[in-house]
Amino acid sequence: MQSHAPLSFYMQKIKDIFIANTAEAFADLLEQTILNDSHQQDRFQQEIDLSQRAQFWGMDDKIIITPNPVPDTLLEYNSKRIGYKNLINLWPENGGIRLCKSIIDDPKLVRSLTQIVRSNPGVKITSYSVTDDYANLLRFLESKVTGWQVTNLPRTTNPVNLVKTIDFKNGFREMVADIFPRGNLRLPRGFICKTETDVSKAIFSFLNAGRGFVIKVHNGESGWGVKIVDYNTAQRPKQTKVNEWSHELFESDPVWKFAPYVVEEFTPVDKTIAGGFPSGEGHITDQGFIFDYHCGQEVTEEGSFKGIVVSADILPDSVSKNIKIAMEMIGKKLHTSGYRGIFDVDFAAGADGNLYILESNARMTGGTHVYGIMSYLRFNGSNAYVLSNDSFRYDTPVQKPDKILALLSDILYPIKRQKRGLIVSFISASRPVIGIIVVGENKEDARLLIHRAKDCLSAH
Numbered sequence: 001m002q003s004h005a006p007l008s009f010y011m012q013k014i015k016d017i018f019i020a021n022t023a024e025a026f027a028d029l030l031e032q033t034i035l036n037d038s039h040q041q042d043r044f045q046q047e048i049d050l051s052q053r054a055q056f057w058g059m060d061d062k063i064i065i066t067p068n069p070v071p072d073t074l075l076e077y078n079s080k081r082i083g084y085k086n087l088i089n090l091w092p093e094n095g096g097i098r099l100c101k102s103i104i105d106d107p108k109l110v111r112s113l114t115q116i117v118r119s120n121p122g123v124k125i126t127s128y129s130v131t132d133d134y135a136n137l138l139r140f141l142e143s144k145v146t147g148w149q150v151t152n153l154p155r156t157t158n159p160v161n162l163v164k165t166i167d168f169k170n171g172f173r174e175m176v177a178d179i180f181p182r183g184n185l186r187l188p189r190g191f192i193c194k195t196e197t198d199v200s201k202a203i204f205s206f207l208n209a210g211r212g213f214v215i216k217v218h219n220g221e222s223g224w225g226v227k228i229v230d231y232n233t234a235q236r237p238k239q240t241k242v243n244e245w246s247h248e249l250f251e252s253d254p255v256w257k258f259a260p261y262v263v264e265e266f267t268p269v270d271k272t273i274a275g276g277f278p279s280g281e282g283h284i285t286d287q288g289f290i291f292d293y294h295c296g297q298e299v300t301e302e303g304s305f306k307g308i309v310v311s312a313d314i315l316p317d318s319v320s321k322n323i324k325i326a327m328e329m330i331g332k333k334l335h336t337s338g339y340r341g342i343f344d345v346d347f348a349a350g351a352d353g354n355l356y357i358l359e360s361n362a363r364m365t366g367g368t369h370v371y372g373i374m375s376y377l378r379f380n381g382s383n384a385y386v387l388s389n390d391s392f393r394y395d396t397p398v399q400k401p402d403k404i405l406a407l408l409s410d411i412l413y414p415i416k417r418q419k420r421g422l423i424v425s426f427i428s429a430s431r432p433v434i435g436i437i438v439v440g441e442n443k444e445d446a447r448l449l450i451h452r453a454k455d456c457l458s459a460h
Contacts, residue, residue, distance in 0.1 A: 014119075017124070018126050021051075021099040023099070024100060027098055027133075055070060057368065066099075073402045081413060100131065103137055122149060125148055129363035130159055183322070184354045188358070189265045191263050192262055193260060193263055196246055199263055203263065206266075212265070214228050215227040228266065267348040273314070273315060280326070284335050285340065293374075295308040298389065307389040308387065310374065311443065312382045319355060326345060342364050342368060379419070385441065385446045386438065399432070399457075408424070408453060408457070410456070421438075422436055424436060
């Protein structure tokens with residue numbers, strides 16, 4: 001059901017309102033760093049497309065507010081096949097990268113939202129991320145209607161600053177530095193640098209030790225603002241050329257203008273353990289930390305995130321235990337600081353047997369919607385092999401949603417009423433890209449479904 005439904009429809013009980021401000025979470029970074037208009041619009045659209053994943057947040061009886069409407073065909077198909085009850089999609093008339101501001105600026109949507117909240121005392125409001133715009137929206141709603149609760153606003157005088165501290169690579173490193181090392185859990189050796197010169201000095205120290213290194217902009221995302229230089233590559237820039245090499249890097253993209261930076265020792269990983277980069281996700285309530293799940297990450301050689309893998313057989317018991325221990329320790333620290341809501345921690349499974357804590361995201365993540373659908377369908381890592389891809393490309397031209405679903409119809413979940421198949425999480429209207437969640441009986445089955453999806457879409 002879309003936003004043009006009569007308000008009487010909302011008499012059905014609504015338990016949750018999810019605000020899919022996925023693009024808004026990175027608005028400052030995108031607006032300040034991309035100089036080419038077409039490139040900027042493509043990045044904006046990429047983040048806006050991801051907001052369609054909100055279909056899978058939470059359970060039944062929910063409203064998802066997205067910058068643009070989720071395609072009718074996709075929403076109806078997923079609701080029917082998966083079984084969601086009372087899932088409503090609303091959106092502002094003039095949606096954009098800053099969703100919360102667009103909501104405030106839409107009187108019709110504000111009236112609808114106010115009536116929904118008034119008719120559903122105790123309804124919970126949650127967003128993808130806590131931003132200044134989200135905080136403004138909550139204050140705005142508070143002036144209009146009472147009786148609702150927010151699940152992910154930190155209990156502190158400046159909640160947005162706390163979220164940024166955890167989100168920023170340097171802030172998180174400083175925040176948990178006093179917890180680790182502990183046993184096989186540790187932070188990579190590294191430096192927090194304020195200038196390009198400081199970065200060059202940090203690189204020198206790793207080259208002198210014969211080590212590779214990783215440079216991160218403090219607020220980069222999904223591999224953007226990350227430069228990975230492994231041991232072999234590190235031998236190429238001779239020490240006399242480091243300053244020149246650093247300068248070329250800093251000139252290569254505006255994102256490198258944003259200090260501070262973290263320069264860490266490159267960690268050779270054991271790729272047999274969750275692909276080398278396991279991750280854990282949990283959430284914090286007033287009562288404390290709750291562990292949700294751990295997964296492997298589909299990461300490119302350049303460090304860009306593609307999706308996740310959830311299966312019991314991708315992690316040895318010892319690594320699974322250490323992830324939970326680290327998450328508990330970090331979760332306790334964040335709870336004490338006042339943080340509330342979902343967060344994750346990314347790790348590197350070191351080839352030396354140690355588990356290295358890399359960074360955290362103080363928000364929903366690229367795995368939250370996967371965990372949501374698994375919870376709804378009662379899957380876990382023991383009874384299914386689940387993987388996702390948020391950048392599944394097909395050959396141009398861009399296809400309409402009904403055509404894409406028709407091409408994939410033979411492998412869409414549930415295949416012949418079996419608990420396996422492909423779920424489409426989003427369909428871009430401007431790019432030849434879709435998001436997918438694949439539910440397989442095992443690794444081979446899931447990978448086979450991926451190949452079949454490529455074959456199906458190449459048939460157009």
